[in-house]
Amino acid sequence: MRPVLEVLSGGMGMALQDAGRPGWRRFGVAPAGVMDRHAAGAANRLLGNPVGAAVLELLMLGQRLRVLDDTWLALAGAARAGTLEPWSARRFERGEVLEFVPEAAGVWGYLAVPGGISAPRWFGSVSVDPRNGMGRALREGDKLLASAGDLLVESAPSIGRRVLRVDERRDYARPPVLELLAGPQWAGFPAAARDALVGQAWMVSAQSDRSGYRLEGAPLEPAPAILSEPVLPGSLQVPGNGLPIVTLNDGPTVGGYPKIAILRDSQRDWLVQCRPETDVRFQWSH
């Protein structure tokens, strides 16, 4: 393990994340983990890491990091730092500073280090949950440790950059119409509500975070209340005001709002990259 980065500024937000801690929901433990598995996996693959290795999850912009040791770094998702473009990796020299600036679209960016970031784990995940006694948030002066030494590029020592294949990159300015599966209470909603869910453009609310994204639009006719039951990430819960909340990684493990739908697993990575105040559309999956 070697220190490779030092936090100079947290910007809008940053946290260590990995594949999360599924398996503990029945004790009330949220799954946590990276919001966009596709982008985090891409950053890791650029360095030959396991796709679920721990990465630095960056919210929007403003973060500053100092490189403490010559090392490869990979970036993917909605983040850019000077000459380090998203969906690419390059070699950095000790002393360089990364300053993250916003991309045109998207919310979350992922920075990977060789071997993944090494940090304490709770239930197998580096994701912290200070309120519940699991670690503390990153702050200025913290050093991030790489699990592996630097990459060896033996065949061509002059190679200083890697890029991801174009078809594996994503343009978050153009999300697809997201596919929905019927939720457990789908049949309890009036047909008009089921139609209205896919018949309008929803706006992602500014009141959205790692627990859930709220959607704004013409309210849906609600369904009868239910007893609290398990809630999976990607579920569209409809509270009394008729405006859906998409439950996400840090959200509650059980809930009492009827769930009209759940995003297809692959679609969640697109949804989380939809910025507040931008539109998202849904379609029923067949």
Added chain:
Amino acid sequence: MARIFARLGIALGRLAGEVWGFAMDPYPLHPYSERGWLLDIGDPAERLALFAALETLPPERLAEFVPGFGNVLLLFVEPVAREEVARWLARPKAPKLLERPGQHHRIPVRYDGPDLAEVARAIGVSVEEVIGLHSGQPYEVMLMGFSPGFPYLGPLHPRLHLARRESPRARVTAGAVAIGGCHAGIYPAVSPGGWHLLGTTDFVLFRPEKAGLAAASAREVFTLAAGDRVSFVPIL
């Protein structure tokens, strides 16, 4: 009422026949995500038996199970056909497993909660009677949620059923013993909360420091599990 009789009928039918060995699928299964099935199951004894079976002889490729109040989510590592789940449910279970009871915990409580007097006033009884109603009967851990290790306990005495506080507290202390709606609960850690606080306990529900150890079992990290019984013991 009809629902109670239907449940009773199912329970008696099971006693008479082989357990879960019905030709028909006795449990409604509802798909939830590509790899989950929600199983309707509300009877406490049946739930306990199911939890025991899921812990000791789970269906193949089960990732985890999550109890709800009237159902249980069976989440698999990949999509699994309804028939496969139904076949596992229909498999006769070993009697020893069916009889395995959950653990019984006696939890000491100091009835010093800030809402004790208000609750007594709201339901028109003395503080002593509130304590008697709260500690007078054992509870089942119906599920855990809200925060790691937070148990939803039931049944709560009907006289103690109260709507949650109109304005939730921003900070409830760890170990707060509380009631909300038709459930009793205990806050494992400091958190916001809208339940009525009756008392406090030193009984530890969640040991996050143990969660860092790869070898730690669920019981080392969490004292309670769904299906356990809990009794509150008043202390001075």
